[in-house]
Amino acid sequence: MPSALLPILKRSLPLVAITLLAGCTIAKPRTDDPYEKFNRDMYAFNDSMDKAIIRPVAVGYRKVTNPPVRRAVSDFFTNIRMPITVANDLLQARPMQAAQSTGRFLVNLTLGIGGFFDPASQLGIPLQDTDFGITLARWGVPEGGYLVLPFVGPTTARDVWRLPVDSYFFDPLSYYSRNHDFEYGQEYLPELFYLVTLRSRGIDAESFLQSAYDPYVFMRDAYRQQRLYELYDGNPPAEIIEQMQGLKDKNFDPDELLEEQHSWENKQPEQGKQPIKN
Template structure:
């Protein structure tokens, strides 16, 4: 797969999670970022690639499709990639979740016209996605340093392994591309469409990132928080949340950080509202 389009995946996931994370108590930026100088340079590079190539493609996709079409495409790819979740549920010694995800996959594949629709949700079968990074966390592998990789986007020393492991062994889209060969590389079209769909869904969350006091730190922390919620299946312990938000640090004042961020936002230029011309009598 083209590395430019693979960056779509890792960049979009934190953006999608941003809207969910803004409801949490304000958290101070993480300080355990030993490669921050390198990471910020890579972030600027990836951001330039996104603005020049990836985002325009995603916006074009939104213009030529309806919301219903995009939802069906998203449902299809969510379902077709469920073998990744099933395999990792088994590796995590969670047989009940593996059976549940397998049932969801079969129901949507059969009654959902190949996954274009989501009857499994209507039947009360929840979607609980997981991956090899969560599997490593399940068995005690530490998170490691945060990394911002060229074209691949945000990850950690632990989570980066989900890209080769899930991508090679468990992802049906990757399996299809490896075992088929068409003219002009058309075997990669399903993967490209999947990533365009993901980037398209992240457009609505861009305002959170663009209005952040420090977009790099915001994206970094949102990514790590989103991964934490995946590890705990959406219910991290209270002490983990407090530690994540810096509330256990005696020197951390959330009101002071909030005031600093609001002061920065007030200093940003605002667009003047367009005045409507007076109506003709």
């Protein structure tokens, strides 16, 4: 994976979004990347950190747990961080969504035995996910330049603000670590365990990245498209999708792009066909 702590941003990486948005056409890589040299250096640094430390820990976690256990732990962390979504729904002036997320949080906290189970989904209460970056977007703050930060991964000049704001004001895990002081920094264990849990989910998506023509570009575009999907509640306008994909660019040639991809694949015939070791 391209980031040492990429899962801090989104569950399982934003790889599904690129498939959803691309549909039957080929998405042209975004070129408005003013900090690309810096970003690629940080991408390489994060990738090295991930391979050396984060991924081995996540693989070990998968080896000592089974899917039901991992699902229960994942449900717990998803629910305990629901106040982030509730708070940002209120900041976005969306009281109905805030009430719905509050109901989901309380149902899973009680009937779900602390959040280790997800009865709210069975009751038809959908899972919503938003943050301060989306809040700024809804109030008209422009996206700004794309950034890859060390130990964080992909973000933008706008989205980067969700890290301090959501973490400090709304995240119960961060609140817990700030208000407890144990030996050897044990107050940070819940946050570290959360990151390991999320990173372990990303292992299943690694084949997408391994088969990409340019992993950096793939992750950059996937991140931006995933954020666009969140901003429009999973249903972005067609014209915005076309603009992001570059379909309105008069110089865009999907056949040429496809030919480049096939040429790269032919040079590495086994790329993406090897099973991922975990």
